[in-house]
Amino acid sequence: MNNYKVDFSGSVTSPKGFKASGVTAGLKKSGNADMALVYSEEPCAFGAAFTSCTFAAAPVQVSRRHAAEGEVLRAMIINSGNANACTGAKGLANAEKMCELTAAELGIPSGEVVVASTGRIGVQMPMEIIGRGIKLAVSELSSDGGVAAAKSIMTTDTVEKHLSLEVELSGGRVTIGAMTKGVGMIDPYLKTVPHATMICVVTTDCGLTNGELSDMVCECTGESFNRITVDGDMSTNDTVIVLANGASGVKVANASDAEKFKSALKLAMQELARKMVMDGEGATKFVEIKVVNASSEAAARLCAEAVANSLLCKTAWFGCDPNWGRIVAALGYSGAEFDPGKVNVFYNEYPVVRDGGDAGTPESDLAKVLKNREFRVTVELNNGDSDYWVWTSDISYEYVKINAEYHT
């Protein structure tokens, strides 16, 4: 795709001028870290994308307003353990209060702070705990706190997800840092653009305008977080924030710089999206669904998402069963128009469906592919030149266990 070197030990504090912290306020029974703060010494240009769920959580509503009304952002406060969703006027006031408390501690306007929350829906925020957590998070801000921040936003995640990469622009080198969380309630079927899934924070010391960033966030989320699914359930709290403080002294100076930066940003988001699916609740497989030669991108997307969200396909993959009948059944009910007699399907390089029927590849070859941790399903519709891809996971006993027992 491109040749940037991704450093998975990097984080949101890899770019110049950013500090972060991850602390334990006490929101989780487990006693794990539950609050993160990302802060820039300088005002930041920004881009943002939020869930299109009708029940957008209070922090999403507040952050959306701050992003819409503000010229710059300086900080993002994040908590895990409570989603502050479906909490009414009190929840909205609490989300606003989280920005105010953070702003007061940092000595900046509260309009320059955005907030994100993840955890159980429908429970009011315990504001005393939050208040203590914010004080603690500010006191522990440090220029190498990015990994701690990434750890503290995890819910059912089993690994923290963070990275950094460097981009050589005409004026010099800039750095991108990023972190994300979320391995359940993950669905690519997003109704509006710009759009995102779960919580992702990207920092950069590159100089960019809000306009430049907004366009890039729209395109990059559309080809990363909007392409993944774990369980087909979209969240009430999905948030992506990109902060650019210009601390490198290097600006996006021309179209070529913009292209370079955008492709690096997209790569960062795709690598994190991949990590989310790899870490999908109970997932044992990472599957790329690639639909090609469709009559339109919309048709290709219907097909890709039908297969990616098919419970029968996902359980078959868990069982290392190449059962292509379930793939064609999903294509058949996707709503996309195509000639079933022209459809070919492949597992990696092995054909399983040729002209809508069995391609005759030996089960033993297919079994080899299905036993891999990662494989690709390619669908050729052969009635056009549009395509679309989605990343998905299998559904295992562990997925059911996690989500049947989450409550208790």
Next chain:
Amino acid sequence: MNNYKVDFSGSVTSPKGFKASGVTAGLKKSGNADMALVYSEEPCAFGAAFTSCTFAAAPVQVSRRHAAEGEVLRAMIINSGNANACTGAKGLANAEKMCELTAAELGIPSGEVVVASTGRIGVQMPMEIIGRGIKLAVSELSSDGGVAAAKSIMTTDTVEKHLSLEVELSGGRVTIGAMTKGVGMIDPYLKTVPHATMICVVTTDCGLTNGELSDMVCECTGESFNRITVDGDMSTNDTVIVLANGASGVKVANASDAEKFKSALKLAMQELARKMVMDGEGATKFVEIKVVNASSEAAARLCAEAVANSLLCKTAWFGCDPNWGRIVAALGYSGAEFDPGKVNVFYNEYPVVRDGGDAGTPESDLAKVLKNREFRVTVELNNGDSDYWVWTSDISYEYVKINAEYHT
């Protein structure tokens, strides 16, 4: 709903003039019965509905043509253990051949025979086995063979599903008999009407015209099989056939007779649809999702089906977890328009969401409801007067086991 008495020991041979059989041809490794024949001594008026899957199986294509071109039907041959789907021209020829062999044995035109198949997709029919099975099925036809027929069409079903009921019309009493199969690859999101899910055969000795039956089948499937989901996957082979041979000597003579017969037919289909969900693969819960006061039936349907197919809701129910956050999240991404601040949700009579937030019902009361084998989720959108309901099941470890190991 209405006061017909359903006899669950009844079957497709309860109405006068029908014979049936269920035999073991040898299509299944398990050695279980795998072929069924339903036959009427007299020509039958009929109604039919088929899957809207683009990959409609060969038997669906053949039966659709016989239903479209024929005036009457006399027999239906059904096999389990092989779906004859995605089998190309050879599969089509084999499905046609199944009608011809059956017709030859019965001494009737092959255009008066329809065929249905269920089982693995993409495998050619072993026609020698099928040929022997058809001979056997014809030789074993009997006027009390309905239950054996119901047993022989089962795949992952754990119980056979059959019933009969009697209807008093102006001219006298008529009988309806029915059987169905199918507990997986079951999804109500059907793109066209008339429509059905899985295989259902209804017989009656009432006198009706094809036109009367077609309208009734469309309406009755729309309010029965089209309202159920187990796993959100629509099948390539869904088929509903209603055969009316008039052997009772009683006709639908007027509008009131037509209403009575239609409501009895609907009840028969609803009782069988309920049995399918109750027997859903690995299901431990039967859940009715009722969405009321929506701006349109389409909006109510989007909401009902989003909740009914939400993997997070279905796994929560398996865990007896009232987790209403997952319900509102599903409503929120359903695509339906409503004011989240006006939404109420109930488990049976207990409110869990009031005006889009926690209704404050004690967990202990909700736990009591969730521990039931059967309960209802009612969603009040409060922005109109349309409603829609769906029946769904939970998703358990057993579901994953069945579908991860189906292949082997």
